[in-house]
Each structure stands twice: as C-alpha cells, then as structure tokens.
Amino acid sequence: MTPDMPCSGPGGCKGTTITRWVEPVEPFLGPLAEVAADFTAITGVRIDLPTVLFLRACLAGHDLPVRTSAGGSCHLLPTTDGWAAVNLARPDDLTAVPALLTILGAAGRTVQALREAARRVTTAEVAAGAQLLGVAAAELRSAFDEPVPVRSERFGELRSRDLPGLRVIDLSALWAGPLCARLLGLAGARVTKVESTTRPDGARSGQPAFYRWLHDGHESVIVDFDSGRLAEIVAEADVVIEASRPRALRRLGIHAERFLAGRPGRVWVSITGYGREDDRVAFGDDAAVAGGLTGLDGNSGPVFLGDAIADPVTGVFAAHAAAHSLARGGGELVALSMAGCAATVARGAPC
Numbered sequence: 001m002t003p004d005m006p007c008s009g010p011g012g013c014k015g016t017t018i019t020r021w022v023e024p025v026e027p028f029l030g031p032l033a034e035v036a037a038d039f040t041a042i043t044g045v046r047i048d049l050p051t052v053l054f055l056r057a058c059l060a061g062h063d064l065p066v067r068t069s070a071g072g073s074c075h076l077l078p079t080t081d082g083w084a085a086v087n088l089a090r091p092d093d094l095t096a097v098p099a100l101l102t103i104l105g106a107a108g109r110t111v112q113a114l115r116e117a118a119r120r121v122t123t124a125e126v127a128a129g130a131q132l133l134g135v136a137a138a139e140l141r142s143a144f145d146e147p148v149p150v151r152s153e154r155f156g157e158l159r160s161r162d163l164p165g166l167r168v169i170d171l172s173a174l175w176a177g178p179l180c181a182r183l184l185g186l187a188g189a190r191v192t193k194v195e196s197t198t199r200p201d202g203a204r205s206g207q208p209a210f211y212r213w214l215h216d217g218h219e220s221v222i223v224d225f226d227s228g229r230l231a232e233i234v235a236e237a238d239v240v241i242e243a244s245r246p247r248a249l250r251r252l253g254i255h256a257e258r259f260l261a262g263r264p265g266r267v268w269v270s271i272t273g274y275g276r277e278d279d280r281v282a283f284g285d286d287a288a289v290a291g292g293l294t295g296l297d298g299n300s301g302p303v304f305l306g307d308a309i310a311d312p313v314t315g316v317f318a319a320h321a322a323a324h325s326l327a328r329g330g331g332e333l334v335a336l337s338m339a340g341c342a343a344t345v346a347r348g349a350p351c
Helices: 015-043 048-060 089-096 097-105 111-120 123-132 176-186 207-216 230-237 244-252 258-263 282-291 310-328 338-347
Strands: 073-077 085-086 136-139 151-156 169-170 192-194 221-222 240-242 268-273 295-298 302-306 331-338
Touching: 015 048, 015 310, 015 338, 073 230, 073 282, 073 302, 085 111, 085 123, 085 282, 089 097, 097 111, 097 123, 097 240, 123 136, 136 282, 136 338, 151 169, 151 310, 169 302, 176 207, 176 240, 176 268, 176 310, 192 207, 192 230, 207 221, 221 230, 230 258, 240 310, 244 295, 258 268, 258 302, 258 331, 282 302, 282 310, 282 338, 310 338
Parallel strands: 169 192, 169 240, 192 221, 240 268, 268 331
Antiparallel strands: 073 085, 085 136, 151 331, 295 302
16 A cells, blocks of 8 residues: 555554455456556556555445445345446435335335335336436446547647646545546645535545545635636636536536636546436446446346445546646546446456
8 A cells, every 4th residue: 555545444444454345346457557557657646546446445444345335325226137226325315215116116215125126127217217316326237338438529729738736626526526636636736625615525424534635735615606706716727627517517607618718728627427418416336337347246146346436436537537638738628427437447357
C-alpha cells in the first residue's frame, strides 16, 4: 500500500484484509492497470489500485459481498430469465419498495418480499419498474457490449497546458468524481470541492477517514446554488468535474458547451450512469452489474465484486481521460458512462 493510505479504522486495513478484497477482482484488473499506467505516463502520478478500489471497504470493516453489496444496499435478485440488481441506497428508495412490489404484481414492504416477487417476473420488468420509480436498478450485463466508456466532443479551442496549477472545480459527490479530482490534485492541480447548502455530499455520512483521504488538500466551498454564485465559481475553472443531468446544471445557468467555448484549453468531465443522454439513476454496485463486472459463486450464479466497484473504476478512467484531453489541448467535453467503464474492465478479463 502507498504511504498516504490510512491503515486504521473499523475492521482495520491490514495487508491480509486488503488481499482478501484483491483476489476475487484480480482477473479483471488488466484493463484498469493499463489506464492507470497511462495516467502515470502523462502525469507522473502512480495509482495504487488496491488502495483506490478497496480502501473504503477496509476502513468500514465490510465483509466480502455475495448477493448483497458490501455496503448492504444493493441486491442481486434472481428472475424468471436472469438476474437484476436493485439498489436501495437512499431513504426514498426504501420507501418506494411497496410501490415497486405493486408494479411487479405483488404486495409487501421488505427486501425479502421483493426477492420473492422478482422470481415470478422477468429481469427487464424488475429493472424497468425500479427505474420508473427513480430507483437505481440494472439487468445483469445489459451494458456489457457498450463499446466506448469515454466519449469526447470538442466545443472549444485548443491550448496546450500542463496540469500543475490548473484550477479544478469538483461539482460531483460520493466517489467517482471526487476520486478523479483527487488524482488530478496529486498531479498538481488546485482542486475546489463545491457543495450545495441544501444538498451536501452524501459521502460525508460515510467513513470519515475515507472522506478525508478522498478530499485531502482540496479547498471546500458550500454555496446556495440558486444565488448565482455557482456560475461565478465555474467561470474561474480550467477543468470542471460533475455528475449531474445536463438539464439540472442548465437550469442553474451552467452550460458545458459555453464553458468550453469561453476560454481555450478547458476540459469538462461529465460522469453519469449510462451516458449524458440517459436519465437512469445509477450507483457503483448496480452500474457494475449492468457492465457485467461481477464474479461467480460455486453454482455459477453472479456475486458482487468489490465495493461499489464501478465508482473507483470510473474515477480512474475519468482522471485519465481529463489528463489525456489536457495533453491534446483540451476544449473537450469528456463524458463517461459508469456502466460502460465497468463493461470495459469486465470484457478484458480472461475467459
């Protein structure tokens, strides 16, 4: 482990513990290691993948996941024709369970009732019903054939610049976007994390040591998004990282295309579950299932790999894509699909 990796906390973070997490995922690490190595070649910053992927789980003392995710919110459910992942990550998601059961032609309020109902319907019905209610859900391997995890489109003029000293504004939350910001910060960028006064980063309620590690050395600003101050902060940036629906930012007067056209060499990093044109909600565990980044149990049934693994995978892809864009002269909107990043890693595993 790298020297800056905290090795204390609930459950500890000793070598034997992290090894247990690495072993199931190791067959999939080749493609991600290539991306990490290229980021190092561009920036000089080495990415320690065990730290990036498993630090949160180690600090939290999580057990290795099986059909329930490491964090306990996402569930792999057998259906009549396959497997679906339903992620009850927020209080509102749990409240939506009775409505989802009604959609599936059943009754009840518990995860067990949902599990029993799923056995009587198709995978598509489970995923579509959950998504209709705004609950993150996915069909196993539904995004496995996603050909391009990162899409770049140029809206601004080129200007060659190095990362050291550039201003990065991080509007994202949770894990993937902040990890991208951390890696860019280690490469010398000046990172400012921006949060809403009414909607702080949900990761603040998680492991404090992990949150500190993720945002170490970053400036933190909390603003009223309706005040106009957010647009002023974004205007000062060289790189913006966000994980919002485009229309949500546009309502606040922030347009990626205008930002890129405003000054040569800028880069906009957009992280979504399935691409900027897809409104489906996604978190790290269900996005990994969609991409086919799962393991197998003794009966060849799917199990979760790692801890919300599509999140850190996407964070590494995003930092690499941003550094690569800056090296090309920038001016680009770099859009990442979490499910697509997971699929890229899954496809690279040996058969």
